[in-house]
Amino acid sequence: MKKNPHSLPRKAYFTTRSFLRYWYSPKEVPAPRPTQGLKIAFIHSDKKIATGAHHINELMSKALVERGARVKSFYPRRQLTDTPVHLKGIANILFFHSLLEHKEEILKNHIIQGTTYTPLPFLSFDVPVVCHFGSTIRGYLDAVPPTKQLPKEELAVFKELAKLNIIPELDLNTFRPMEDVADIEAIAAARASACIATSQRVRDELMAMEVPAEQITVIHNAIEDYWFSTTKPEKPAAPHLIFLGRLGNDVFTLKLKGFSRLVNFYRAFPDIPKTTVCMTANRELKEWLRVTFPKHYMYTNLRKDLIPGALAPLYGSIMFLSSRYEGFSLSLIEGMSQGLVPIAYPVGVVPEVIKDGENGYIVFSQEEAIARTKELLADEQKRLKMAQAAQVAAQNFRSKNIAVQLLTLYHSLREKNSKRQRTLQA
Numbered sequence: 001m002k003k004n005p006h007s008l009p010r011k012a013y014f015t016t017r018s019f020l021r022y023w024y025s026p027k028e029v030p031a032p033r034p035t036q037g038l039k040i041a042f043i044h045s046d047k048k049i050a051t052g053a054h055h056i057n058e059l060m061s062k063a064l065v066e067r068g069a070r071v072k073s074f075y076p077r078r079q080l081t082d083t084p085v086h087l088k089g090i091a092n093i094l095f096f097h098s099l100l101e102h103k104e105e106i107l108k109n110h111i112i113q114g115t116t117y118t119p120l121p122f123l124s125f126d127v128p129v130v131c132h133f134g135s136t137i138r139g140y141l142d143a144v145p146p147t148k149q150l151p152k153e154e155l156a157v158f159k160e161l162a163k164l165n166i167i168p169e170l171d172l173n174t175f176r177p178m179e180d181v182a183d184i185e186a187i188a189a190a191r192a193s194a195c196i197a198t199s200q201r202v203r204d205e206l207m208a209m210e211v212p213a214e215q216i217t218v219i220h221n222a223i224e225d226y227w228f229s230t231t232k233p234e235k236p237a238a239p240h241l242i243f244l245g246r247l248g249n250d251v252f253t254l255k256l257k258g259f260s261r262l263v264n265f266y267r268a269f270p271d272i273p274k275t276t277v278c279m280t281a282n283r284e285l286k287e288w289l290r291v292t293f294p295k296h297y298m299y300t301n302l303r304k305d306l307i308p309g310a311l312a313p314l315y316g317s318i319m320f321l322s323s324r325y326e327g328f329s330l331s332l333i334e335g336m337s338q339g340l341v342p343i344a345y346p347v348g349v350v351p352e353v354i355k356d357g358e359n360g361y362i363v364f365s366q367e368e369a370i371a372r373t374k375e376l377l378a379d380e381q382k383r384l385k386m387a388q389a390a391q392v393a394a395q396n397f398r399s400k401n402i403a404v405q406l407l408t409l410y411h412s413l414r415e416k417n418s419k420r421q422r423t424l425q426a
Helices: 008-023 052-066 085-106 137-143 152-163 176-191 200-208 251-256 259-267 283-292 304-314 330-337 366-377 380-397 399-425
Strands: 039-043 070-074 111-115 129-133 194-197 216-218 241-246 274-279 296-300 318-321 341-344
Touching (some): 052 399, 085 176, 129 200, 241 304, 241 330, 259 283, 304 330, 318 366, 330 380
Parallel strands (some): 129 194, 274 296
């Protein structure tokens, strides 16, 4: 009898994904009502750093302003210094309470929105509060195993990094700060007027926190318009293996982003050129990664609007998404917009975007990722056809789409709040 090449868990995964695609398929969004005068307070961290959260907040603000809304950003000023490590989570939360010095100005707005728990100080007031979840800390914690539980070949990578003093430890000393933030995220999500989840995965995580389903709206992230301004090369270059995204600096983040998976993936193809576009502040890690592989081109901490120009000539190349967890994965959409064919684990928005075998591949093991890559490298026609399909799929994530969906949610919350106020006054 011929052995079935597909395992039962894999079949169950694709069956469930097909059902969810149908059930949660995007419905036609009505044009928003006039937004003139709609005032929105956006709560940010104290520093504008080049993270996914920072970029999506900037993009949302710009898109809303272009459609007539008035958006003002607020940043906390004071924070506790010299806090013990095990209290860092609490210190971070108290940091956002310093926003209360702006209380009067913030409460003049119609909507208050922040990332996860950041609008915490305003949950007890009458202005509707929206918590925007691009990911959850609980999702991070559940997805990242202790280093000793990694597959043998991945554990070897981290031992190599530790031996070279590129990372100081094989596991974080304490997860207490992250546990604290996870608990506060759950409280903020449950008490907010609404939660935005950037993927069905994040929606499921919020529901596991006992946030009512009707309180959660799935609004996918968008990417900047400049990602769609590049031109396809007349003649595709030889395919590269590509990593695009944040690597981080510490062992937890490196495991989260699947760094050891990436290293072993690169090592499986010694003769294929590689391009890494990454963010990390760990200089030793950056240098080790640069010299470890032949034919390796690296762009580290490149200004974001310059990245499309670096990737566009590599149309038809293969992008490996190695992450163990993503709430959304901007890198996936950004790479697809440049005609990169994604090979990705089923994290974040991957199951909602990748149509397996049409615009990329969803894989469940390192062995499968390598096999799919060999298949694409051997079939240029199929690879280029999938690259074109990937570009088409990325068009659904333009900034105008997120603005329409946000405004629809804001107007709904404002109407509900007005009705509640009238009821209380009656």
